[in-house]
Amino acid sequence: MYAFQLWREYKLSIAEIYALFPTAIHIFVDDRFCILDIASSQEIIQKASRMWGVIKIIEIEKNMSDISELIIQNAQEHEWKFRYGLSIFGSWNLKKILMDQKRSLKSAWISGRFINKNFENLSSAQIIGEDLVTRLSDFTIIEADKKTYVWKTMWVQDIDAYSKRDYGKTRDMLVGMLPPKLAQIMINISGWSKIYDPFCWLWTILIESILMQNVEVYGSDISPENTEKTKKNINYARKSFDNSIKTADASVLDATWISSSPYLKKADSIVTEGYLGQAFLPHSVTLWKITEEKKQLLEMYKKFFIWLQKANFRKPLVISFPFWEIQGKYYYFSEIYDIIKQYGKTLPLLPRMDDIKHTKSWSLLYKRPGQVVGREIFKIKIR
Numbered sequence: 176m177y178a179f180q181l182w183r184e185y186k187l188s189i190a191e192i193y194a195l196f197p198t199a200i201h202i203f204v205d206d207r208f209c210i211l212d213i214a215s216s217q218e219i220i221q222k223a224s225r226m227w228g229v230i231k232i233i234e235i236e237k238n239m240s241d242i243s244e245l246i247i248q249n250a251q252e253h254e255w256k257f258r259y260g261l262s263i264f265g266s267w268n269l270k271k272i273l274m275d276q277k278r279s280l281k282s283a284w285i286s287g288r289f290i291n292k293n294f295e296n297l298s299s300a301q302i303i304g305e306d307l308v309t310r311l312s313d314f315t316i317i318e319a320d321k322k323t324y325v326w327k328t329m330w331v332q333d334i335d336a337y338s339k340r341d342y343g344k345t346r347d348m349l350v351g352m353l354p355p356k357l358a359q360i361m362i363n364i365s366g367w368s369k370i371y372d373p374f375c376w377l378w379t380i381l382i383e384s385i386l387m388q389n390v391e392v393y394g395s396d397i398s399p400e401n402t403e404k405t406k407k408n409i410n411y412a413r414k415s416f417d418n419s420i421k422t423a424d425a426s427v428l429d430a431t432w433i434s435s436s437p438y439l440k441k442a443d444s445i446v447t448e449g450y451l452g453q454a455f456l457p458h459s460v461t462l463w464k465i466t467e468e469k470k471q472l473l474e475m476y477k478k479f480f481i482w483l484q485k486a487n488f489r490k491p492l493v494i495s496f497p498f499w500e501i502q503g504k505y506y507y508f509s510e511i512y513d514i515i516k517q518y519g520k521t522l523p524l525l526p527r528m529d530d531i532k533h534t535k536s537w538s539l540l541y542k543r544p545g546q547v548v549g550r551e552i553f554k555i556k557i558r
């Protein structure tokens with residue numbers, strides 16, 4: 176059994192895990208952890224490097240419910256001073272356990288110490304900094320479903336490496352840009368590796384796809400200037416980052432004429448954050464402005480769906496549509512739901528679970544606090 180510690184947007188994390196491990200057996204899930212039965216730890220390590228909604232992955236110690244025994248046993252296997260970390264998700268008192276542990280190690284004549292600062296759970300950076308994953312000495316206690324599990328960390332997301340490859344520095348970090356993490360999750364949700372983004376400027380999806388070692392990426396955008404910039408940036412990414420790209424191309428195309436795109440046949444899925452409409456500011460947004468914006472967006476997306484259907488595009492489409500917040504209330508682009516129904520079928524993003532569900536329209540939401548616009552994410556198959 177393995178526990179996946181989830182990101183703040185935990186439903187999107189679960190959707191990503193579900194897409195990558197569709198046959199895993201669910202043992203437990205809440206907003207912090209997803210516990211799964213998966214046959215191969217090798218498969219997990221392999222897929223972990225392209226998983227972005229998961230903070231750390233922990234392997235269960237099947238025969239060891241006593242944390243003290245677990246730590247002493249691991250300490251005895253180390254030749255030199257044993258350094259370890261312990262994190263607790265549940266009602267246990269971390270300080271007490273760490274102090275008890277210190278005493279147990281001492282009385283067993285073992286030289287060792289915990290690296291927790293101020294008796295707080297460890298961050299990913301601390302775990303990586305102290306190399307605790309390789310040393311197999313990061314432990315976690317999780318209370319889930321009235322059971323207590325004791326786990327050893329087998330993988331942790333390298334947050335530093337993530338920000339080091341901050342390609343954002345090479346372009347304008349526009350407010351409202353699709354967050355790279357969300358782009359990665361959307362790509363994983365598609366389940367495929369030859370990605371086409373027909374609204375590609377800002378190229379987050381394309382670049383993330385390249386960084387995820389996908390082999391083909393395609394983009395188009397209505398603006399010639401933006402398409403040119405996209406091409407330049409794709410070349411930059413190919414030269415600057417480790418990648419496995421064989422073909423990358425972008426061209427100017429109005430998505431309302433999507434059937435004329437040469438990439439529909441080459442790609443095996445469309446993953447896109449489409450046009451979100453005008454960027455509204457919290458103090459000036461009104462319901463009237465949003466209603467007007469939605470009319471224009473609807474016109475455009477209706478044509479996009481009609482022509483996708485006419486082009487016989489039957490591969491997965493992962494797309495985010497905007498929704499807006501005015502004074503704490505969300506206003507959805509609900510007019511698009513009928514269009515989706517008319518031309519396609521919404522596919523589930525989450526496995527069947529009692530407590531954690533999609534929205535009523537089978538989508539998942541992403542929104543940053545303080546921003547007017549949010550994203551509603553769908554996986555669709557055109558009929």
Ligand SMILES: C[S@@+](CC[C@H](N)C(=O)[O-])C[C@H]1O[C@@H](n2cnc3c(N)ncnc32)[C@H](O)[C@@H]1O
Binds near residue numbers: 381449
């Ligand atoms: C929010 S950006 C998309 C972000 C992008 N998917 C990414 O990964 O960073 C919206 C883009 O849609 C483009 N656009 C607007 N209307 C379009 C249309 N009818 N056809 C194609 N592109 C369009 C705009 O030029 C803009 O570059």
